[in-house]
Amino acid sequence: MTIGAIIIGDEILSGKRVDRHFAKMAELLAARGLRLAWVDYLGDDRQRLTTTFSRSLADGEIVFSFGGIGNTPDDHTRQAAAAALGVELVLHPEAELEIRRRFGDEVTAERLLLGTFPRGVDIIPNPFNRIPGFRVHDHHFLPGFPQMAHPMAEWALDTFYSPLFDRQPRIEKAFLLSGPNCYESALLDLMEHIVATFPALRLFSLPSIGEAGERRHLELGVEGDPALVDQAMAAIREEVERREIVWRWRP
Secondary structure, eight states, rough: EEEEEEEOHHHHTTTTOOOOOOHHHHHHHTTOOOOOOOEHHHHHHHHHHHHHHHHHHHTTTTEEESOOOOSSOOOHHHHHHHHHHOOOOOEEEHHHHHHHHHHGGGGGHHHHHGEEEETOOOEEEETSOOEEEEEETTTTEOOOOOHHHHHHHHHHHHHHGGGGGOOOOOOEEEEEEEEEOOOGGGGGHHHHHHHOTTSEEEEEEEEETTTTTTEEEEEEEEOOOHHHEEEEHHHHHHHHHHTTTTEEEOO
16 A cells, blocks of 8 residues: 655645645654655645545555644635545534533533544544644544644554554665766666666665756665665675766765
């Protein structure tokens, strides 16, 4: 199962706020031996959100959606999720209980809207202020506030997906290659050989270009099981030395 993230908010797309969800999700997943397959950034557009949720629900992916589950007119996530699922919005009894515990005698109909979710979902507890998110079909709908959303995402990972965790250490090593023959297309055959020989590793190639457009160096490396990484790096080193390419270890 692939894991994706949907990050919602006009304020992020306009640059008024800086997204903090992508980096945190990458961190949480990496600590569990997992990684994101894709990230979508979307504005507060109900139709576009509905289309996106319909696609990801049909694909059967694990998805973490951040933002837009409030009760103001510019929040559309709850309504879009309901439309994608083909169900109506209802006040979730567990969400209602959490909201009443949070506000006590100050609970209002407007505050109860925060617990109005698509019919049939489960809640995700919010340790920050007790206003829950919700989950359905491996989709997790969380607030936009990082201090709320990130503990909720971590709880969902540990509660529902621990069988997917790979606690074995993964490392990354790379060479910085320089010289006239260190461009990517010249090394394509070497890269394809490494990928074919070590399919469990992730190979990466990152060219570096200076301000004037000149090629500075090529970062070439692999990530994965330490023993396989060392074998792959030895194979890369042997070949680049055969081709008389200057190399050094990436710091």
